[in-house]
Amino acid sequence: MDGCSVLIGGKAGSGINRAGQTIARMFTQLGYYAYMHYDYPSLIRGGHNFSLIRASTYPVGTHRSGIDILLAMDSPTLSLHRHHCKRDALVIYNSDTVRSDTGSAIPLKSIVARNDGMHVMENTAMIGALASAIGMDWDDCGYVISQEMRKFTQKNLAIARDAFRMQSEKKELKRLSQSPGILLSGNDAVSLGLLSAGLDGYIAYPMSPSTGILHFMADASGETGIQVFQPESEIAAITMAEGMAYAGAKAAVGTSGGGFCLMTEALSMAGMAEIPITIVLAQRSGPSTGTPTYTAQSDLHFAIHAGHGEFPRFVIAPGDAEQAYVWAGHALSLSWQFQVPSILLTDNTLSEGVYTVPPDMLQKRIPASRPVSVHLWEGTEEYQRYRDTEDGISPYASPPLFGAVIKGNSKSHDEWGISVDDGMQLASMTRKQMKKIPSMKDSVSQLKPVLIGGNPDSDICLISWGSNAPLCREAAQVMGIKSVQPIVVHPFPASEMTAATCCSVMTFLLEDNYSGQLADICEAHGIPVDIRLPRFDGRPSAIDQLIEDLWGLVG
């Protein structure tokens, strides 16, 4: 095999996510790019979870449904996923609990018992069997296990080793040279990106699929000093974060659609009071509570229009971990540069998916010192928090500052920040705030807000955004057509998008919502979308299925 697609499935609580990440790490250890998609319902014990791990010789950010190796920790895994397997797929199953007439029988329960291990270590045994099946050296396998399982390492190694020896059927995966990168989930990447831009505080209320960021930041708070806190509600989270920003701290919040609904009041305040704030909006299937653990891209219009009144904002939708890292940093810095809110739009697929990222790219992107992008007050004349300037950006100051009285205000105000309701003053403050938009657009243009992939000369164009971008990039590459991804979705990079699509005779747009929200925006900017490809079942598309569908449409 020159690539491989593995599915491991079992009950919630049996460490399926962890096992998937360990398998992904085995693939990078062998020199492959790995991607993992994790599928789980909203429950803690029981049910059915599975991880789909894909190894490839080129960068990937999407899963393939033709499974090469199926790892069944329990019977439902076998019955649910058998028909996703290739004809020559290898099945390894837990013979202590699963009955099957084909495949490799590995008695996981007995192996764990023999080594005096815990129930959850059955997945370690399964990983050991897989390592043997793909022809991995024991040294490589042992290294990965000791890296990924820092607790009870020796016991895990012994369990994996037993299963490794038992597994006789092979489906070999050639060892390539160097590991192409490290594994990061979208949430990890967002967290690192925010930190690289000098984040001082992260305030969030738990909500799938954004919670991983809160956990990451809480873990990082000791070493980085950043202030991480879980308050009583999403309303409290964003208002506290804005309080921090008023006091000069770079703060971010993270949530999903329902929590973002509650934040919109304070989003408007950030608009009126010109408070820099970055909101990570990790979309999930809605409306309302929807499906907490399944994906959607149905909050695009909401993110762009949320909040009462009119005010400038950034809405940025990275597509994979690499982009999430880079653009989370941009989002925070742009927010402070322009003193406007920025929304980083992710989705369940990106937030919880695991991607391979080249470490030198990550290192190169860390600024030498904390990015300072604000106009600071020089102290020559009386401080005015909302001084009207040529570009609409006022000098930023936060207390305590000797000689300055700093008045932030959610109400209509004059340049000092004193409330006003006089018509002339209302209009002039609105103009001052809106004056930022042209330079916001310029800044976005300098950051390459649109990514073109596949065959740039093709007259067939496949547009996508967010987590669908790596999928469409790969599909376009295979089919010889052009892929286009707007990473910044607001202010809409109209000129870049027009340039990228003007020669197309047929344009497709794939997105995870019912109505075609980005397609509407494209058409509003004069970019015709011939065929909308909506998906709204909470599941991401698989590369092989998408290519098949597209061939059918292209003809």
Added chain:
Amino acid sequence: MTKGLITDAQNTWCPGCGNFAIQHALKDVILRLESEGVPRENIVLVVGIGCHAKMADYLNVNSLYALHGRAVSFATGICIARPDLFVICCVGDGDAYAEGIAHLLFAAKRNVNMTVLVHNNRVYGLTKGQVTPTSPLEYHGKSNPDSREGIALNPPELLLSVGCSYIARGYSRRQEELKGLIYDGIVHPGFSCIDILQICASFLDKTKEYDRQVYVPLDHNPEDFDAACRLVREYSYEDSGNIPLGVVFHEERDIFHVGTPFSRQRYTDKKGFILRFIEERK
């Protein structure tokens, strides 16, 4: 804008409003703090939305004119980022006891180092006289011409129950006492809340009743929690009976804080963390 403590914004409170007295008291307390060496730039006033909130326009100090009910939450953020600031919240009773009750109770529970002055006129003033959680049982505004809210909330009792470390009651017509309570609240390490009874000249003028009802208990020990519980039950925001003023309860306990104040954070630590993280994943 002036160099003094009062801005040149036009004051739009109704004639006879209790807010004038509270503004005067707060201004004097700020002057006293300054005379004791607190730099004026270290004081931040956070307000909600309502008549009380105009304080942010009228006092020439750092301020954040926040959202209805959310002042305490914004203030918590300021305290997280800069624990060295003196954070004072002016909030209304409709503002903090209705819309913002959760934020108020949680700040008290966490013992966030701020001082909350509740301008408790027991009515919504700026929206023209609707009923609030502390309105008298008999009060009928335009939103409840016939119905009743049920019994009034007893905010000091509620605050006591969540562990508020300094709770006091003041009255806008007892200027000197009020100044003392505000000052004590500000120097108290931790969360302090002063429920200030004030009249609303337009919708609920209880000057006569309050003048007759308020008194300062002589033998109350504010460090005795049980005594404090008894004292707050003496007046349950019904119309009759005596209203004790002064410090109800006061204790010192650990102040809420998280992480490193942002002004002391170092970018090199964040950079180092990212580099280490990448190395560990290799």
